[in-house]
Amino acid sequence: MTPRATTSTEGRELILTRIIDAPRDKVFRAWTEPELLKQWFAPLPWTTSKAETDTRAGGASLIVMRSPEGNEFPSRGVYLEVVQNERLVFTDAFTKDWEPSEKPFMTVILTFEEIEGNTGYTARVRHWTVADREAHEKMGFHAGWALCAEQLAEVVAKL
Amino acid sequence: MTPRATTSTEGRELILTRIIDAPRDKVFRAWTEPELLKQWFAPLPWTTSKAETDTRAGGASLIVMRSPEGNEFPSRGVYLEVVQNERLVFTDAFTKDWEPSEKPFMTVILTFEEIEGNTGYTARVRHWTVADREAHEKMGFHAGWALCAEQLAEVVAKL
Numbered sequence: 001m002t003p004r005a006t007t008s009t010e011g012r013e014l015i016l017t018r019i020i021d022a023p024r025d026k027v028f029r030a031w032t033e034p035e036l037l038k039q040w041f042a043p044l045p046w047t048t049s050k051a052e053t054d055t056r057a058g059g060a061s062l063i064v065m066r067s068p069e070g071n072e073f074p075s076r077g078v079y080l081e082v083v084q085n086e087r088l089v090f091t092d093a094f095t096k097d098w099e100p101s102e103k104p105f106m107t108v109i110l111t112f113e114e115i116e117g118n119t120g121y122t123a124r125v126r127h128w129t130v131a132d133r134e135a136h137e138k139m140g141f142h143a144g145w146a147l148c149a150e151q152l153a154e155v156v157a158k159l
Numbered sequence: 160m161t162p163r164a165t166t167s168t169e170g171r172e173l174i175l176t177r178i179i180d181a182p183r184d185k186v187f188r189a190w191t192e193p194e195l196l197k198q199w200f201a202p203l204p205w206t207t208s209k210a211e212t213d214t215r216a217g218g219a220s221l222i223v224m225r226s227p228e229g230n231e232f233p234s235r236g237v238y239l240e241v242v243q244n245e246r247l248v249f250t251d252a253f254t255k256d257w258e259p260s261e262k263p264f265m266t267v268i269l270t271f272e273e274i275e276g277n278t279g280y281t282a283r284v285r286h287w288t289v290a291d292r293e294a295h296e297k298m299g300f301h302a303g304w305a306l307c308a309e310q311l312a313e314v315v316a317k318l
Contacts (some may be wrong), residue, residue, distance in 0.1 A: 126257065
């Protein structure tokens with residue numbers, strides 16, 4: 001597999017970009033429709049056993065990832081900004097109804113740019129501290145998000 | 160002065176409620192129009208030397224409070240939810256454009272309820288940790304927010 005995603009680091013931010021060979025409304029759907037999200041969100045051999053997405057500013061999300069050993073890891077978050085087919089911003093700093101989470105770790109800014117019918121896909125993953133950005137890198141951000149972007153591209157190719 | 164505000168503590172949250180003898184659109188204006196906000200936001204003898212309010216979800220705010228000695232203390236934040244005359248939610252977890260702040264300290268949920276032409280005013284001040292809630296209380300939350308609510312009521316009475 002040719003690596004097609006580029007990742008980089010800027011201060012407290014981790015960035016992934018790649019071109020996805022599909023129109024951006026399909027990529028947006030894959031990020032917001034639970035049945036599609038579950039097909040690509042966790043880097044294989046991990047899987048996504050549950051996804052709930054109340055895709056509006058202030059709406060909550062719940063995504064449960066399952067390890068190869070069968071352990072489940074729920075992640076709760078809140079959407080901060082939703083611009084259909086263009087932009088999606090969410091954070092784990094809140095669970096739902098602006099309830100502060102146990103630990104604000106990251107805020108993700110996704111942009112979907114139209115490039116000749118395909119999608120310029122950029123994920124900016126911002127952390128509150130450099131230490132958290134470093135921790136995210138040690139958890140495997142660069143390889144993991146690139147793999148998930150590949151899985152995402154495969155899912156949207158079938159839509 | 161009869162204390163007219165009630166404050167309470169619930170876990171990581173501090174709550175202030177009081178009735179303000181004015182319709183809620185005036186109270187909402189006093190929270191969102193810089194020239195009005197500056198008249199009541201800081202507990203006297205502190206003053207508010209600057210206020211900028213981009214009152215929309217994702218919009219930034221900058222409020223500078225000035226101590227009696229003339230020192231200035233800027234606070235930056237972002238509005239999370241804006242429902243005209245009804246509800247205003249903001250946090251210092253972000254500065255602007257979803258840039259994580261140095262320290263997520265609090266999220267404030269303001270509700271303005273119509274009660275026979277007057278306003279049931281409630282501020283829910285949520286913190287990420289019990290330690291931060293306690294620190295806020297030691298900074299004088301209960302007396303300070305009650306005094307500011309009184310100043311707010313005096314400003315809206317003149318509108």
